[in-house]
Amino acid sequence: MSEFTNPGFEARFTLAQAETTPPEVLAKLAIDTHAKIRRAVALNPSTPIKSLLRLGKEFPNEIIENPIFFLLLLEDPESQFVRLSLARSTTTDEAKLIQLFEENDPDIRCAIAQNPNAPLSLLVRFVQESYQRYDDGSGTTEKVNRILRGFVQNPDTVASILEELAYLSDPELTQAVLQHPNVSETAIAIIQAMRGQRGIPSAILDQLVNHQHHYVRYVILAHPDLAPEHLLKLAEDTELYWDLLDRRETLPTLVIDRIAEKTFQILMSPAPALHAAEMIVLWIARHRNTSIALLQAFASNQPDYLYQHWGEQQFQNFRAAVARNSSTPTFVLRKLSRDLKAEVRDTAKTALRSRKLSES
Template identity: 25%
Template sequence: MAEPDPSESHADDRAEELVDDLVRALTGRAGLGRAQVAALAARDERTAVLLARIGHLTAADVDPEVRPYAALALLDEGRGLPEWARLFAADPSPDVRWKLASCPALPPDVVTILSADPDVEVVTELALWTTESPEAARLARHPHPEVRRAAAANPATPAPAVTALAEDPELSLTWVFAERTDLPQTLYARTAADPRPGVRATLARNPGIGPELIRVLATDPEDDVRRSLAQHPRAPLDVLVGLATTLRTWPDLLPRIAAATPSELAELAASPHAAVRMLVAQRRDLPAELRDALAGDRDAAVVRAVAPHPGLSEDRLRSMVSLHGVQVLAAVAANPDASGSLLEDLTRHQPPVRKVFKEVARHPNAAGPALLACLADRTARPLAAAHPALPAATLTALLSDEDPQAAQEAAANPALPRTVMTDLVP
């Protein structure tokens, strides 16, 4: 008897993968007719679930006994029928009842049934997701500790019921307390004494903690805790100033800085500490005079932070490069108002900066010469291949590029000549 050919099995698997890819692509298309949706839904349960979540299938299209998981998906999306919930609450499969327990707006009688389910995992899921506060509070007194823990983590469980669990000897709920925003300050203060830095860092970001605890956490010995505190939306500015001078800079604009008034911004921008001035420089809606003052800052890190700000003049951008060189090149290249000639000059800078090529390759103002320079960089090459300003001859040559991603981007580029597109189609 002949041995099976492994290549045939591999080809079959690949064919099945291609069919799956095609089905997934089709399910996401707009304008599918009812017959097309029905044909796709009939393929398998997974496809039917996807169609239900996307919105192609409605309650009228689904038989819950034939496609139970598609019906559950509709219930989860709030587009199912109440009688389906009652049907699934009595389903012999714990997996079905478990999925039902996480669905929103379940009928009260279904919630009652699920809360008494013989499978504790079903009850735990209900305790975590129910939006009925009285039921969530009742589940917080459930005899099983996992159910009580889930109820404590539910946003719908009233704060007094969660606070009562603080003395539960079977539970350790400090992570839950650190995340909830509606608990008493005394409970937050107890959580701040947790020896685990991760708990304290989570608490530091919690918008429910008050100013006294914010100042306590600002003195935490762990950098991660203080860095998390900087993300607090109501952190006092003097606390942020202290954090900025003791920690490394943050990659994103801090919430309190984003909400700062013009006078507060001006005060921070006048700080003798570059780290504080950087906090302001990360905003992208600064008054012109404040923006330009920061653009001329003596510290390269401040200039790098403000360089992508819209509205900076060509002369100002070039002055940044002249004063700070490679330290600000990539940030200047990211400025939305950078001209094509400036971008070309940045790609020719010596010594070169690799990040510049990525920024230029995706910049809408980049022209042919700058984009050609970007093709020489491995990471920027696919980005440049997708740019519509790339010369047609270069685009055509990239279709056979050794980098498959660059070739793919070139093929999808709208600037590719129509005759070349026609030749590509069988």
């Protein structure tokens, strides 16, 4: 092995090309400072697979030309090495890239996203997949973030990709989108809306409220310019109920009624599954824009199926919440002041005294 110790450039290049060079030497040459040597190692069939996988990021087409690739393509076409090499290569046809993308392997998808010949439809889907990572709470991986940043750093990235990137919450990334030469007015408006800025065109708000991903709808629900019809649309998503009630200072009565109606419908089902349903109904009982009809219902332990589902203690909490609600009519407070439960009676009496004092 003495002949392999600290050779000069020409000697290292010769070793990188020779199929007789020991694999451990090729592994060292695979991280050589000279690109020409690394490229030669990528073409050498004696190079260890682990080194070829790493070199494939830099020399994707050379890996495809390596005789070992053709051998493995025949022997084990489903191996990670073969699939990853195909995903990286600019010589791979579009149909194969689509097939590989559908396998839902994160490493394969990242490789395709970095392939300059990847079809636009796959790049759009790749960016959209990052929304799912926000949806499930896992956050984007650093590898995905690196690729997304690569998109905005590329001056040739098309406007449609930039518009997809505009939905993300990474401030550095969205700022880079704003500075991109191909940024569209739509992308700018999306970023401004996601940041909560005022004066957003209604069409953009419509687009965000109807977005397929929960994460986008969650961000936009607090926007101050949402119209009642936007809030009604968001109220169709049961996973947003708590956020709508908690993150918005005011909600129109018709939206609260819609949330209550759908919550009650779910609770009437054979297997109620709405998360935090009791807290949602309690919040509705406290909300100042809750309709008088609903406040009356809660004060009377109605609807019956809720009473059966939760029992007396929960409805005592609801009645007490109604008694504390500044929007509760006086005639309802009078009824609650005669409630069988002391907490409800006392709360209602305190509210009635407070109203008499304010009127005098």
